[in-house]
Amino acid sequence: MRADARKNYSHILSVARDVVTEHGIDASMRDIARRADVGLATLLRHFPTREALFEALLCTNLDSLTQKADELETSNSPGEALVAWFREWVTFAQSYRGVVTLMAAAHTNPASALYVSCAAVHSASARLLVRAQSEGTARADMNGDDLFALMTALGWAIDQPSFAPRADRLFHIIAGAILINQSSNEDAAPAGS
Structure with a gap:
């Protein structure tokens, strides 16, 4: 160029x-x-296309997110790594209103400009999940698709003005549903949040 x-x-x-x-x-x-x-x-x-523009806008963020998964995989316990990465993803999802909807549509569409980036995020989350499952800290009855769906659902919810103030509480509820024996009192936000 x-x-x-x-x-x-x-x-x-x-x-x-x-x-x-x-x-x-x-x-x-x-x-x-x-x-x-x-x-x-x-x-x-x-x-x-709009997707090509978003791919260019998001690729740096998504590459950083995938790199963060690699770092967490080697530096944290499996359960902590999964939750820390999930938190990083939520922070990313809050950066652009509506981005989660684009990602949800693109992750199974190889023709999408966002497909490769979304596939990398999906793969990173699945790797962290499998690692936590191997250690016995994450539910054994879920897979990477389930985790990506939960991440997407949370991303969509916190994208809505009525749910945005409850982002931390919703995050802790979902993290508690993924992890086994997570202390809900330790990390939960107050009930009125």
């Missing part, structure tokens, strides 16, 4: 990040182009 094209690409991504942070996944491609002071055709040349 030429230097001017790379600069344009970086500028569009920076503006897109701001617009998507403000408006979530429903941000208008026209609004992104307008605010980046480029034509819609220029935006579409770099990002031919």
